[in-house]
Amino acid sequence: xxxxxxxxxxxxxxxxxxxxxxxxxxxxxxxxxxxxxxxxxxxxxxxxxxxxxx
Amino acid sequence: xxxxxxxxxxxxxxxxxxxxxxxxxxxxxxxxxxxxxxxxxxxxxxxxxxxxxxxxxxxxxxxxxxxxxxxxxxxxxxxxxxxxxxxxxxxxxxxxxxxxxxxxxxxxxxxxxxxxxxxxxxxxxxxxxxxxxxxxxxxxxxxxxxxxxxxxxxxxxxxxxxxxxxxxxxxxxxxxxxxxxxxxxxxxxxxxxxxxxxxxxxxxxxxxxxxxxxxxxxxxxxxxxxxxxxxxxxxxxxxxxxxxxxxxxxxxxxxxxxxxxxxxxxxxxxxxxxxxxxxxxxxxxxxxxxxxxxxxxxxxxxxxxxxxxxxxxxxxxxxxxxxxxxxxxxxxxxxxxxxxxxxxxxxxxxxxxxxxxxxxxxxxxxxxxxxxxxxxxxxxxxxxxxxxxxxxxxxxxxxxxxxxxxxxxxxxxxxxxxxxxxxxxxxxxxxxxxxxxxxxxxxxxxxxxxxxxxxxxxxxxxxxxxxxxxxxxxxxxxxxxxxxxxxxxxxx
Numbered sequence: 001x002x003x004x005x006x007x008x009x010x011x012x013x014x015x016x017x018x019x020x021x022x023x024x025x026x027x028x029x030x031x032x033x034x035x036x037x038x039x040x041x042x043x044x045x046x047x048x049x050x051x052x053x054x
Numbered sequence: 055x056x057x058x059x060x061x062x063x064x065x066x067x068x069x070x071x072x073x074x075x076x077x078x079x080x081x082x083x084x085x086x087x088x089x090x091x092x093x094x095x096x097x098x099x100x101x102x103x104x105x106x107x108x109x110x111x112x113x114x115x116x117x118x119x120x121x122x123x124x125x126x127x128x129x130x131x132x133x134x135x136x137x138x139x140x141x142x143x144x145x146x147x148x149x150x151x152x153x154x155x156x157x158x159x160x161x162x163x164x165x166x167x168x169x170x171x172x173x174x175x176x177x178x179x180x181x182x183x184x185x186x187x188x189x190x191x192x193x194x195x196x197x198x199x200x201x202x203x204x205x206x207x208x209x210x211x212x213x214x215x216x217x218x219x220x221x222x223x224x225x226x227x228x229x230x231x232x233x234x235x236x237x238x239x240x241x242x243x244x245x246x247x248x249x250x251x252x253x254x255x256x257x258x259x260x261x262x263x264x265x266x267x268x269x270x271x272x273x274x275x276x277x278x279x280x281x282x283x284x285x286x287x288x289x290x291x292x293x294x295x296x297x298x299x300x301x302x303x304x305x306x307x308x309x310x311x312x313x314x315x316x317x318x319x320x321x322x323x324x325x326x327x328x329x330x331x332x333x334x335x336x337x338x339x340x341x342x343x344x345x346x347x348x349x350x351x352x353x354x355x356x357x358x359x360x361x362x363x364x365x366x367x368x369x370x371x372x373x374x375x376x377x378x379x380x381x382x383x384x385x386x387x388x389x390x391x392x393x394x395x396x397x398x399x400x401x402x403x404x405x406x407x408x409x410x411x412x413x414x415x416x417x418x419x420x421x422x423x424x425x426x427x428x429x430x431x432x433x434x435x436x437x438x439x440x441x442x443x444x445x446x447x448x449x450x451x452x453x454x455x456x457x458x459x460x461x462x463x464x465x466x467x468x469x470x471x472x473x474x475x476x477x478x479x480x481x482x483x484x485x486x487x488x489x490x491x492x493x494x495x496x497x498x499x500x501x502x503x504x505x506x507x508x509x510x511x512x513x514x515x516x517x518x519x520x521x522x523x524x525x526x527x528x529x530x531x532x533x534x535x536x537x538x539x540x541x542x543x544x545x546x
Contacts, residue, residue, distance in 0.1 A: 004268055004280055007129040010136075011264075011343065014336040015255060021104070021333075022248040028101035029241045036097045036237075040084045 056207035056367035057375050063206075066376030067383065071223070074242055074387065078227025078235040088419035091232030092161050092399045093316040098237060100317075103326035105244035106237050106392070107313045108333045112247065113389030114198035114382050117341045119451075121362035124345025128271035128279025130288060131345070135338025137293070138300035139331045146327030149320070151305050154470040156320040163306060163466060164404035170469045171480040173408065178484055179465065180404030183308055186458030187397045188430065190451060192438040194393075195221060198386045204363035206379060218435060220383070221390065225431040228391045229424045233316060236391045243384035250381020254370060255340050261369065262347045270350040291513040298520045299455070302463035309396045394434075398426040452512055453491045460519045461487030464527050472531075479531030486526040490519040 058064075085091050098106070123131030145152055160166045164183065168176035199217040203210050227235045271279035278285035282293055304310065304327075314323035341362065348355075348365035355361045370378050402423050414422075461484045468475035468483075494515040497507035507515075 004129070007268075007280060008264065010132070010335065010339060011259075013332075014339050015252065015259075017332055018248060018336050018340070019252050022245065022252065025101050025105050026245050029105045029244075032099040032102035033238060033241060036099060036102065037081070037084060039097050040090065040234075044084075044086060 056205060057370060057372050058206040058208075058367070058379070059372040059375070062372050063376030063379060066373075067380050070246055070380040070384065074239050074384070075223055075227060077242055078231055078239040078391075081234045081238050082227075082230040084234050085230075085232055085420070087416045088402075088423060089161075090234060091420055091423050092395070092403070093233055093312070096316060097318055098313070098316045098322070100322055100325045100329065102237055102241060103313050103317055103322065104330045104333075106240035106388075107310065107326060107330045109240040109244040109247060109385070109388035110309055110313075110392035111334075111389070112337055112385050113194060114201045114386045115194050116337060116389075117344075117382065117385065118197055118201055118359055118362065120338045121341040121345035121348070122359050123338065124342030125349050125358050125361050126345075127282075127285060127287065128275045128346060129339075129342065130275075130279055130282040130285050132335070132339040132342045133282040133288070133293060134296045134300060135335045135342075137297050138304065138334040138337075141297070141301040141304045142327050142331035142334060145301075145304050146324045146329075146331060149324055151466055151470050152311070152314050152323060152327065153320055155311070155466070156314050156317065156323045161315060162400050162403045163308065163311065163462060164400065167465060167469060167480070168407075170475065171465070171477045175465075175477050175480045175484075176404055177408060178481070179462065180400050180407075182458055182461060182484060182488070183400050184397050184405065186454050187308065187393065187400070188433065189454040190458075191393050191397070192434065193451070194386070194390065195434055195438040198382075200360075201363050201382065202379065204360060205367045205375075205382075207367065220387065221431055221435060224387050224390045225394065225427065228394055229427050232423065233312075233395060236388075236395055237316075239391060240388045243388040246377075246384040247381045247388070250378045250384075251336075251340055253374060254366070254378055254381075255343060257370065257374065258344060258347045262350055266350050267343070267346045271346060274349065289513075291511070291517065295513040295516045298517060299459060302459035302520070303455075306459060306462040306466055308400060309392050312392070312396050312399070390434075394427050394430050398423060398430055401426050452516070453495050456491045456516050456519050457488050460491075460516075460523045464520075464523045468527050468531070474531050475527060476531045476534050478534035479527040479529070482526035482530030483523045487519055487523045490515060490522065 089096070120131070120135070123134075125131075144150070155163070155166060158166050158169070162180075162183075164176045164179040167179050195217045196213075199213040202208065202216070203213050208216065227239060231238075275285065278288070282288040283290055285292075313326055317323035317326060344362050344366065347369075348361040351365050351369065352361055355364070366378065402419070406422070464483045464487070465480050468479065494507060494510070494512070497503040
């Protein structure tokens with residue numbers, strides 16, 4: 001391990017970082033999807049309202 | 055003989071496929087405009103962007119060739135991933151190129167080129183991007199199918215049918231929901247893919263063991279298995295070529311940059327890059343570990359590309375095998391959908407631009423975008439699956455990639471940061487970037503020049519392409535007589 005510490009460190013970093021990020025992105029990404037669709041809905045409603053007013 | 059259990063693992067795979075298709079189809083109601091279809095209305099936020107970028111840039115082909123790198127080069131084989139991570143981090147932190155690109159509000163890179171180089175360069179760039187991208191993507195289906203056949207023990211006679219069904223499924227939700235469907239399905243596929251990659255890697259590290267893997271690499275490759283500069287098949291030219299290649303990819307590979315263009319603002323785009331950058335180390339090192347484990351377990355094999363799936367087919371137990379296959383399907387589907395949409399967007403936005411003299415209605419625009427994706431799907435089936443490719447796969451990927459990346463990166467950097475850059479320089483750069491790789495490829499095949507091509511090697515040829523493309527941009531631009539309008543702009 002000491003001899004090839006760089007690759008040992010990179011391998012462990014990959015496993016730990018990737019595991020952590022997967023959980024974090026799974027939670028936050030779900031919220032992002034919800035907000036994105038809500039913003040698209042709001043924009044669509046506003047554009048339809050403007051179209052009717054014209 | 056594999057550990058794939060049709061009841062247990064087949065059920066896991068089936069549930070994953072149904073859930074993905076359902077999610078992809080559900081968001082189609084939000085698509086009302088071309089902007090929604092191509093760039094999700096520019097409403098993508100950071101974490102969704104990270105999931106989508108990571109899922110898009112990891113497909114079965116990626117897993118196969120990165121594992122092959124681990125098998126053939128040991129830990130040093132992960133070098134390209136480290137270089138890409140560094141490039142993406144630096145670009146994200148500094149905003150180099152991506153800031154002006156996102157600020158311009160364009161949907162594709164060639165659209166930006168028109169402002170500076172004119173409509174002909176925009177069109178030529180679109181052709182280069184689409185040709186490079188589609189030819190590159192042409193190998194994905196068959197290679198992905200071969201992996202799945204090896205790992206699941208499926209009869210090879212069903213390979214074409216299986217991959218056709220998969221592509222049709224992906225095409226359906228991509229055609230209907232565009233980038234919105236791609237983002238939502240990418241998010242799900244990222245979770246499934248990541249779970250599979252992490253669990254299998256931990257299993258391998260526990261079963262094979264770190265010391266065994268290190269000893270295997272030392273025995274087979276010596277110090278070169280840990281240091282790319284002294285590896286006889288790599289060296290400084292390999293590192294430099296990959297630095298140029300991966301920096302260019304970070305800046306111009308349309309599927310990657312599409313996440314920046316779909317971001318709700320420039321800062322979000324930059325954050326997506328900086329926070330995803332380390333993923334590209336994982337992208338090479340994790341399958342690389344699998345490749346090293348395959349070397350430790352199987353020893354020398356005739357076809358190194360098949361080593362990793364052959365090893366996994368008996369090393370991964372039932373249950374976990376279902377998760378692994380679902381993970382790999384997730385990886386492939388996310389890549390296929392994103393790539394089809396991306397190349398389709400360049401065809402619509404740039405190659406078809408001359409045919410859109412008058413503004414098209416949103417309905418007409420959506421119809422054409424959807425039709426283009428359908429045509430791309432048919433092309434992929436015919437070219438990639440039913441018509442077997444000949445020749446060396448990686449040389450093929452390298453050539454198609456360099457033609458695109460060398461010219462587009464030079465054009466993009468010049469477009470953003472050099473006022474004197476113009477259409478002559480852009481045209482020269484495009485020409486040189488195509489001429490050198492194609493000349494190299496042809497030279498390899500012609501008996502009279504094969505030895506010379508071998509002596510030059512792909513890395514020196516690739517480095518020369520980038521450098522000479524840059525030189526062509528400078529020389530070509532300086533040669534063009536400046537108009538009075540150009541002089542006023544320069545002195546302003």
